[in-house]
Amino acid sequence: MVSIGSSMMDNHVVDQKIMDAFANLAGSYGYKGTTTRKIAQQAGVNESTIFRHFSGKQGILKALIERYQDEINKAELSFHTTGNVEMDIRHAISIYQYFIEQHKSIFLIALRESSQFPELGQAIQRLLLIQKEMLLKLFRNLIEQGHLSAQNNLEMEISNLVLMNFSQAVLKLAYPNTSIVISDQDYLDKNIQNFVSNLKK
Amino acid sequence: MVSIGSSMMDNHVVDQKIMDAFANLAGSYGYKGTTTRKIAQQAGVNESTIFRHFSGKQGILKALIERYQDEINKAELSFHTTGNVEMDIRHAISIYQYFIEQHKSIFLIALRESSQFPELGQAIQRLLLIQKEMLLKLFRNLIEQGHLSAQNNLEMEISNLVLMNFSQAVLKLAYPNTSIVISDQDYLDKNIQNFVSNLKK
Amino acid sequence: MVSIGSSMMDNHVVDQKIMDAFANLAGSYGYKGTTTRKIAQQAGVNESTIFRHFSGKQGILKALIERYQDEINKAELSFHTTGNVEMDIRHAISIYQYFIEQHKSIFLIALRESSQFPELGQAIQRLLLIQKEMLLKLFRNLIEQGHLSAQNNLEMEISNLVLMNFSQAVLKLAYPNTSIVISDQDYLDKNIQNFVSNLKK
Amino acid sequence: MVSIGSSMMDNHVVDQKIMDAFANLAGSYGYKGTTTRKIAQQAGVNESTIFRHFSGKQGILKALIERYQDEINKAELSFHTTGNVEMDIRHAISIYQYFIEQHKSIFLIALRESSQFPELGQAIQRLLLIQKEMLLKLFRNLIEQGHLSAQNNLEMEISNLVLMNFSQAVLKLAYPNTSIVISDQDYLDKNIQNFVSNLKK
DNA sequence: GATGAATGAGCGTTCATTCAT
DNA sequence: TATGAATGAACGCTCATTCAT
Numbered sequence: 130m131v132s133i134g135s136s137m138m139d140n141h142v143v144d145q146k147i148m149d150a151f152a153n154l155a156g157s158y159g160y161k162g163t164t165t166r167k168i169a170q171q172a173g174v175n176e177s178t179i180f181r182h183f184s185g186k187q188g189i190l191k192a193l194i195e196r197y198q199d200e201i202n203k204a205e206l207s208f209h210t211t212g213n214v215e216m217d218i219r220h221a222i223s224i225y226q227y228f229i230e231q232h233k234s235i236f237l238i239a240l241r242e243s244s245q246f247p248e249l250g251q252a253i254q255r256l257l258l259i260q261k262e263m264l265l266k267l268f269r270n271l272i273e274q275g276h277l278s279a280q281n282n283l284e285m286e287i288s289n290l291v292l293m294n295f296s297q298a299v300l301k302l303a304y305p306n307t308s309i310v311i312s313d314q315d316y317l318d319k320n321i322q323n324f325v326s327n328l329k330k
Numbered sequence: 331m332v333s334i335g336s337s338m339m340d341n342h343v344v345d346q347k348i349m350d351a352f353a354n355l356a357g358s359y360g361y362k363g364t365t366t367r368k369i370a371q372q373a374g375v376n377e378s379t380i381f382r383h384f385s386g387k388q389g390i391l392k393a394l395i396e397r398y399q400d401e402i403n404k405a406e407l408s409f410h411t412t413g414n415v416e417m418d419i420r421h422a423i424s425i426y427q428y429f430i431e432q433h434k435s436i437f438l439i440a441l442r443e444s445s446q447f448p449e450l451g452q453a454i455q456r457l458l459l460i461q462k463e464m465l466l467k468l469f470r471n472l473i474e475q476g477h478l479s480a481q482n483n484l485e486m487e488i489s490n491l492v493l494m495n496f497s498q499a500v501l502k503l504a505y506p507n508t509s510i511v512i513s514d515q516d517y518l519d520k521n522i523q524n525f526v527s528n529l530k531k
Numbered sequence: 532m533v534s535i536g537s538s539m540m541d542n543h544v545v546d547q548k549i550m551d552a553f554a555n556l557a558g559s560y561g562y563k564g565t566t567t568r569k570i571a572q573q574a575g576v577n578e579s580t581i582f583r584h585f586s587g588k589q590g591i592l593k594a595l596i597e598r599y600q601d602e603i604n605k606a607e608l609s610f611h612t613t614g615n616v617e618m619d620i621r622h623a624i625s626i627y628q629y630f631i632e633q634h635k636s637i638f639l640i641a642l643r644e645s646s647q648f649p650e651l652g653q654a655i656q657r658l659l660l661i662q663k664e665m666l667l668k669l670f671r672n673l674i675e676q677g678h679l680s681a682q683n684n685l686e687m688e689i690s691n692l693v694l695m696n697f698s699q700a701v702l703k704l705a706y707p708n709t710s711i712v713i714s715d716q717d718y719l720d721k722n723i724q725n726f727v728s729n730l731k732k
Numbered sequence: 733m734v735s736i737g738s739s740m741m742d743n744h745v746v747d748q749k750i751m752d753a754f755a756n757l758a759g760s761y762g763y764k765g766t767t768t769r770k771i772a773q774q775a776g777v778n779e780s781t782i783f784r785h786f787s788g789k790q791g792i793l794k795a796l797i798e799r800y801q802d803e804i805n806k807a808e809l810s811f812h813t814t815g816n817v818e819m820d821i822r823h824a825i826s827i828y829q830y831f832i833e834q835h836k837s838i839f840l841i842a843l844r845e846s847s848q849f850p851e852l853g854q855a856i857q858r859l860l861l862i863q864k865e866m867l868l869k870l871f872r873n874l875i876e877q878g879h880l881s882a883q884n885n886l887e888m889e890i891s892n893l894v895l896m897n898f899s900q901a902v903l904k905l906a907y908p909n910t911s912i913v914i915s916d917q918d919y920l921d922k923n924i925q926n927f928v929s930n931l932k933k
Numbered sequence: 934g935a936t937g938a939a940t941g942a943g944c945g946t947t948c949a950t951t952c953a954t
Numbered sequence: 955t956a957t958g959a960a961t962g963a964a965c966g967c968t969c970a971t972t973c974a975t
Contacts, residue, residue, distance in 0.1 A: 161362035175936055241442040243504055250505045257510050282524050289494055296493035303444055304451045309458050323483055327528055376961050563764035577957055643844040645906055652907045659912050684926055694899035695892055705846055706853045711860050725885055729930055778940050
C-alpha cells in the first residue's frame with residue numbers, strides 16, 4: 130500500500146487556503162485591493178509562501194480561474210430531466226443559482242476584473258452558454274416528448290431567460306439590499322410559471 | 331448680451347477634462363488602477379491641478395456620480411408616448427440603451443466599484459427603478475387607451491424586461507465580442523415584437 | 532499738510548497682518564508646519580500676495596527678525612534706575628519677562644529654528660547680552676552709589692541671573708503646565724530677595 | 733554558551749541605525765525637515781525598511797523617546813555620595829551635563845518639537861525633576877552629616893541651580909559659539925565654589 | 934522548502950512658488 | 955496691483971516581489 134507523502138498533501142492544502150483567502154478578499158475588495166499581505170494573513174501562511182506556491186498574485190487568480198472552469202464543467206454534468214416541465218426548468222435554473230451562490234467570490238471577481246483578465250470574461254460567457262445549451266436541450270426534449278408544443282422563438286426565449294437569470298445573479302450579489310431584486314426562490318416561483326404558460330399559449 | 335468670463339469657463343473645462351479622463355481610465359483599469367498621474371497625463375493637466383479642482387481622487391468620482399445622477403434625471407424627462415405600442419416601447423428602451431452607451435464608463439465603474447462606493451450602487455439601482463416606472467406608466471397608458479389589454483402579471487413582465495435590458499447592457503459593455511450578446515438593434519427588433527405579442531395573447 | 536497715500540498705508544497694514552499671522556502660526560506649528568496657505572488664510576489675504584509683499588516664506592521670517600531686533604533695541608532704552616535696590620532689579624528683570632511675553636511667538640520660533648536661521652540665534656543671544664549688560668550697569672550704579680557693597684563675582688552672579696531668567700522663560704513658554712516652573716510674579720518675589728541678600732552678605 | 737541568532741541581532745542593529753540617523757538629522761533639521769528618504773540614506777537602508785521596522789516616521793520618534801526615558805532612569809541610579817561637598821555636587825551636575833551631551837540630538841528635538849509631541853515635553857520635565865530630586869537628596873544628606881549647615885531656601889536654591897544648568901545646556905547646544913556660554917568645565921569650576929560658599933555663609 | 938528581511942517602483946497628496954490675466 | 959490657476963518637486967507610505975539564511 131502506498132502512503133502519499135505528507136508534504137505533497139500539505140502543498141495542496143496550502144494552495145487551497147491561499148486561493149480561498151484570495152477569492153474571499155478579492156470578492157470584497159477587488160483584485161488591487163487584495164494585497165499579498167492580507168492574503169497571507171487570512172490564509173495563515175507566510176507572505177513569501179504565496180510566491181513559491183504561485184508565481185505571484187496573478188498566478189493565484191489564474192489558478193482560481195482554472196478551478197472555476199473545472200467546476201463549471203462538473204456542474205454541467207449534474208443535470209437530468211424528469212419530464213415534469215415546471216420541475217425540470219426549475220431544476221435547471223436553480224443549478225446555476227446554486228452554482229453562482231457557491232462561487233460568488235469568483236463570479237464577482239469575474240464581473241469586475243474581466244477587462245484586465247480576459248479569461249475571466251470567457252469564464253462568465255461560458256457559464257452563460259452552457260446554461261443556454263442545457264436549457265435548449267431540455268426544451269427540445271420536452272417538445273420531443275410532447276410535454277410542450279414547438280415554439281417559433283425558442284432560442285430567443287431561452288436567451289432571454291438566461292439573461293434574466295444573469296441579471297438576477299448580478300444584482301443579488303452586487304446590491305443585496307436592492308428593491309428590484311427578489312429572492313431566488315420567489316424569482317423561480319413567479320417566473321417559471323409565467324414563462325411556461327407563455328410557452329404553452 | 332453678456333459674455334461669460336473666460337476664467338470661470340476654463341475652470342469648468344478643466345473639471346470636465348479631468349472627470350472625463352478619470353471616467354475613461356477607470357472604465358478600463360478600475361478605480362485603483364486609475365492613478366492620479368495617468369489622469370493628469372490623459373487630461374493634459376498637471377497632477378496637482380487635480381487636487382485643486384477636486385478634493386482628491388475620491389472627489390473626482392463623487393463629482394462624476396453627481397453628474398451621472400443629474401443626467402439620469404434629465405433622461406427620465408425626455409420621454410413622451412405616441413400611442414403606437416411597439417414604437418413607444420422601443421423608444422422607452424432605446425432611451426436607456428442610448429443613455430448607458432453614452433455613459434458606459436461610469437456604468438462600468440458603478441458595476442465594479444459599488445462595494446467600495448455605495449453611491450454607485452444606488453445610482454445603478456435608480457437607473458433600473460426609473461426605467462421600470464417609466465415602462466409601467468407607459469403600459470398603463472397603453473392599456474387605458476385600449477392599445478393593449480389588461481395584464482395579470484404586468485409588473486413582473488416589466489421587471490423581467492428591465493432585467494433583460496440590464497443584462498444586455500452589462501454583457502455588451504463588459505464582453506463586447508461575446509456570442510450571447512446581439513446588437514442593441516437586433517435585440518430591440520426581435521424582443522419587442524415577441525414581448526408585445528405575448529402581452530396581446 | 533501732507534496726506535499719506537492710502538495704498539502705501541495699506542501695504543504696511545497687509546505686511547503686518549501677514550507677519551503676525553506667520554508669527555502666531557509658526558509659534559504653534561513651527562516654521563515648516565506653517566504653510567503659506569495657512570498664513571494667507573489667517574491674515575485674510577490672497578496666498579500670492581505674500582510673495583509680492585515678501586520674497587517668500589523665508590522673507591516673512593527675515594522681516595519678523597528685523598522687527599524683533601528693533602524692538603529689542605527699544606526695550607533697552609526704556610529702563611531707568613531709582614536707587615531702591617530690590618525695586619530696580621525687579622524692574623530690570625520684569626522688563627524682559629514682559630518683552631518675551633509680548634513676543635512669545637518669535638521667541639519660540641527663535642528657540643526652535645535657530646539652527647536653520649542663524650539670525651534667530653543671534654537675536655536670542657543679543658537679548659541675553661543686553662539683559663546682562665543692563666544688569667551689570669545697574670549693579671555698578673548701585674555699588675557706586677553705596678546701595679550695595681562691591682562684589683567679587685559680580686559678573687558671574689549676573690550671568691547666572693540671566694541664565695535663570697532664560698530658563699524660566701523657556702520653560703514657561705514651552706511647557707506651561709509644568710511643576711518646576713512657577714509664575715513670573717512668584718519667581719520675582721522669591722528670587723530677588725534671596726539674590727540681593729546673598730549679595731549683601 | 734548560547735550564540736545569539738544573527739537575524740535577531742541584525743534587526744536590532746538596523747533599528748539603531750535608523751534611530752540614530754533620525755536623531756542626528758532631526759537634531760539638525762527638525763522633525764519635518766527630516767525626511768524618510770534622508771533617514772534611509774544616512775542609515776544606509778532602503779526607505780521602505782524604515783516602515784517595516786517602525787510604524788512610520790512618528791514611530792521612530794516614539795522609539796527614540798522610549799529609549800531616552802529608559803536612559804534617564806539609568807542615569808538616575810548611577811549616582812552615589814562621597815561626603816566631599818564640592819565633589820559630590822560637581823559629580824551630580826556633571827552626570828547631567830554628560831547625559832545631555834550624550835543625547836544632544838534628542839534633547840534638541842525635545843526642546844523644539846514638544847508642542848507637537850507632548851511626550852517630548854514630559855521627558856524634558858522629567859529630566860529636570862530627577863535632577864532636582866537628586867540634588868535635594870544630596871544636600872539633605874550633606875546637611876544631616878554635618879558637612880553643610882541647614883538652609884532656609886534650600887529648595888529654591890536647588891531649583892535655581894537646575895534652571896541654570898538647563899540654560900547652560902540649551903544655550904551650549906543651540907548656540908555653540910555664543911559668548912554668554914562658557915565651557916561646562918568652567919561653568920562647574922566657577923559656579924560650584926560660589927554656590928557652596930553662598931550656602932556656607 | 935520555509936521564513937522574514939530587504940527592495941525599488943509607484944502611489945495619493947501637499948507644498949512653496951510662478952504665471953497669466 | 956491683485957488674484958486665482960498652474961506647476962513640479964518632494965513627501966510619507968504601500969505594494970508585489972526577491973533575497974538570504
